[in-house]
Amino acid sequence: MVKQLFIIITLVFLVIMLLPLMTEVKPFEDLSLVSQKYVNAGPDELGSQNLVTAVVVTYRGLDTLGEVAVLFIATAGIGFFLRKKAVEEKDMKSKASVLVRTGTALLLPLILLLGVYIFLHGHLTPGGGFQGGVVIASGILLLMLAQSDIKINISLLYWIESLSGAFYVIIGILGLALAGGFLDNRFLPLGDFGRLFSAGAIPIIYSLIGLKVGAELVGILNNMQRSQ
Amino acid sequence: MLIITVLGIILVVLGLWGMLTQKNIIKIIIGFSIMDTGTHLLIVSIGYIKDRTAPIMDKAVGNASQVIDPVPSALVLTAIVIGLAVTALMLTYAIKLFEIRKSLDINDFKELKW
Numbered sequence: 001m002v003k004q005l006f007i008i009i010t011l012v013f014l015v016i017m018l019l020p021l022m023t024e025v026k027p028f029e030d031l032s033l034v035s036q037k038y039v040n041a042g043p044d045e046l047g048s049q050n051l052v053t054a055v056v057v058t059y060r061g062l063d064t065l066g067e068v069a070v071l072f073i074a075t076a077g078i079g080f081f082l083r084k085k086a087v088e089e090k091d092m093k094s095k096a097s098v099l100v101r102t103g104t105a106l107l108l109p110l111i112l113l114l115g116v117y118i119f120l121h122g123h124l125t126p127g128g129g130f131q132g133g134v135v136i137a138s139g140i141l142l143l144m145l146a147q148s149d150i151k152i153n154i155s156l157l158y159w160i161e162s163l164s165g166a167f168y169v170i171i172g173i174l175g176l177a178l179a180g181g182f183l184d185n186r187f188l189p190l191g192d193f194g195r196l197f198s199a200g201a202i203p204i205i206y207s208l209i210g211l212k213v214g215a216e217l218v219g220i221l222n223n224m225q226r227s228q
Numbered sequence: 229m230l231i232i233t234v235l236g237i238i239l240v241v242l243g244l245w246g247m248l249t250q251k252n253i254i255k256i257i258i259g260f261s262i263m264d265t266g267t268h269l270l271i272v273s274i275g276y277i278k279d280r281t282a283p284i285m286d287k288a289v290g291n292a293s294q295v296i297d298p299v300p301s302a303l304v305l306t307a308i309v310i311g312l313a314v315t316a317l318m319l320t321y322a323i324k325l326f327e328i329r330k331s332l333d334i335n336d337f338k339e340l341k342w
Contacts, residue, residue, distance in 0.1 A: 007248045011241055018237045021270060022230065028277050028297070035297045043285045051283035051295070055302040067306050074313035078320045126282065130309050194286060213309075220316050227323060 047190035048123040048199040056128065057202050061183030065172065068165065068212060075216045082227040096146045104146035111139035119210030123199040129206040133213025140218045144225055152222045157215045164212040171201055171208070232273040239266030253322045253332045257315065264311040268304050275300030 031039060038055055048054040056064050118125075119132030144150060175184035185205070191198035243263025247256050275297035283295040322332065329336050 007245070010248065011245055014241055014244060015237070018240065018270075021274075022233050022237065025274070028275075030277070030293075031295075031297055032299070035299050038298055039283060039295060040291075049285050051285065051298040052301045052305065055298050056305055060302060063306060067309055070310055071313045074317045077317055081320045081324050124284075126284065128305075130305065134312075224316075224319070224323070 043193065046185055046199060046202070047193055048185075048202055049194050050123055050125065050128075052126075053123045053128055053202060053206070054199075057122075057205050058183060058185050061172070061205075064209070065168065065183070068168065068209060071213065071216055072161075072165065075219055078220050078223050082223040094148075096148065101146045104142050108139050108143055111142065112136055115139065115210070115214065119206050120196070120203060122206040122210075123202045124194065124196070129209030130213050132206075132210040133215075133217060136210070136214035137217035137221060141221055144221060148225075152218065154219075154222070157219050157222075161212055161215040161219070164208040164215070168205060168208045168212070171205055175201065232269055232276070236266045236269035236273060239263065239269065242266070251334050253325065253334055256334065257318050257322065260318065261311070261315055264307075264315075268307055268311075271300050271304050271307070 030036075038059060039051055042048060042051050042054045042059075046054050046058055048058070115132045115134075115136035117132075118127040118135055119129045122128030122132070140152075144152075172183040175187055176182045178187035180186065183205070185200035185202045188200040188204075190200050196203070240263050243259045243261070243266055246259025246262060250256050250259060277296050280294055280296045281289055283298040283301070285295075289295060325337065326332055
C-alpha cells in the first residue's frame with residue numbers, strides 16, 4: 001500500500017514538473033538565434049537542401065559521430081551477451097507460409113532499394129542515413145521471417161560496419177585538413193543546389209552512416225534470432 | 229501545437245506508471261519505450277512554430293521566416309536512434325535474465341532488493 005502511495009506521489013510530481021511546458025511556455029514566434037544562423041547560412045554555406053541534415057551531419061556532426069559510437073557500443077554489448085549457442089536447436093523452427101515466402105521474394109529488392117534511396121537523398125528530402133539503415137534492416141528482418149534457417153554472413157557485416165565507420169572518421173579528418181574543420185563537407189565541390197551530387201561530402205557521409213546502421217541492426221537481429 | 233505537448237506529457241506519465249507498477253520485465257521495457265516516445269513528442273512540439281513548414285529549402289520555401297526550428301528535429305533524430313539502441317540492449321538483458329531464472333517476473337530477482 002505504501003508502495004502504491006509512493007508511485008502516485010512520483011507521478012503527481014512528474015505531472016506538476018511537466019505542466020509548465022503546457023501553461024507557461026509561449027509558442028515561439030520566431031527562430032532562436034542559433035537556428036536563424038543555421039537556416040540563413042545553411043543553404044549557401046553547405047549546399048544542403050534539407051537543413052535538418054545540414055545540422056545533423058555538419059554543424060553538429062561530432063554529436064552524430066558520438067551517436068554512431070553509442071549505437072556501435074550497444075550492438076557490441078548485445079553481441080557479447082548473446083554470443084553463445086550458435087549451433088544447436090536447428091530443426092524446431094517451422095517453415096514460413098507460402099504467402100510470406102512469395103511476398104518476401106517480391107518485396108525484398110524494393111525494400112532494399114527504398115533504403116538506399118532514402119540515405120542517398122538525405123540532403124534533399126526528409127530522411128537520411130539512420131532512416132535508410134533501419135529500412136534496410138527491416139527488409140532483412142522480413143527475409144529472416146520468411147526463411148528461418150537462413151545464414152547471415154557475419155564477417156561481411158563486420159567488414160561493412162568497420163569500413164564505413166573508419167571511412168566516416170577519415171572523411172571527418174579530410175574536412176579538418178582540407179576545409180574548415182572536423183567533418184566539414186566543403187572539401188568536395190558543393191555542386192548545384194538541389195541536385196543529387198551536391199552538398200559536398202554530406203551524401204557520402206550519410207551513405208556511410210546508412211550502411212553502418214543497417215549492418216549494425218542486421219547484426220542485432222541476427223544475434224537475437226540465433227539466441228532464441 | 230498544444231495538443232502534441234499534452235499528448236507528450238500523457239505518454240511520459242503513462243510510461244513511468246508502467247515502469248513503476250508492472251511486474252513483467254517485457255512490460256517494463258514497453259513502458260520505457262512509451263516514455264521515450266513521449267519525450268520525443270515534447271521536444272518536437274517545442275520546435276514547432278505556427279503556420280510554418282519543414283526546414284527543407286526549395287523554390288517555394290526560400291527564407292528563414294517560413295520554416296520551423298531545425299535544431300529540435302535534429303536532436304529528436306539523435307534521441308530516436310539512441311532509444312532504439314537502448315531498447316535493444318534492454319531486451320537482450322531480458323533474454324539473459326529469462327535464461328538464468330526461467331522467469332520474467334521482476335519479483336523473482338531479489339539480489340538488488342533492500
